[in-house]
Amino acid sequence: MHRNTRISKFCSVSAFVIAFSMVLFVPKVALAHAVLVSSQPSVNSRVSGPEISVRLKYNSRVDMGHSTLTLLDPDGKVEKVAIESEPEPGVLAAKLTGLVKGSYVLRWQVLATDGHITRGKVPFEVE
Numbered sequence: 001m002h003r004n005t006r007i008s009k010f011c012s013v014s015a016f017v018i019a020f021s022m023v024l025f026v027p028k029v030a031l032a033h034a035v036l037v038s039s040q041p042s043v044n045s046r047v048s049g050p051e052i053s054v055r056l057k058y059n060s061r062v063d064m065g066h067s068t069l070t071l072l073d074p075d076g077k078v079e080k081v082a083i084e085s086e087p088e089p090g091v092l093a094a095k096l097t098g099l100v101k102g103s104y105v106l107r108w109q110v111l112a113t114d115g116h117i118t119r120g121k122v123p124f125e126v127e
């Protein structure tokens with residue numbers, strides 16, 4: 001009984017130390033990754049077609065040559081989207097054409113300068 005109490009006390013202290021060092025460590029790592037800070041179209045927005053401009057802004061510089069954009073259309077078809085050259089280092093720009101009414105998902109994958117890949121999606125609706 002006495003032994004068990006000491007073990008669990010030790011465990012909760014180690015758990016606290018581990019949790020605390022994770023709190024200290026994680027923000028530094030996360031800062032180096034490319035995180036989406038704003039998007040056009042914005043997440044879950046309604047836009048009118050058939051043509052829209054895409055502009056994804058990240059918190060850090062991204063490698064355009066190793067970043068990809070794909071579009072899932074209302075029929076479930078996935079197409080690669082050409083990334084336009086953009087003078088701003090943390091921005092991915094593209095044009096979507098031939099959009100019809102329905103739900104789309106724009107998927108992005110970017111390579112940040114720290115060598116880490118992040119990905120995410122921007123669902124939107126064409127009306």
Ligand SMILES: [Cu+2]
Binds near residue numbers: 029112115
């Ligand atoms: Cu990173």
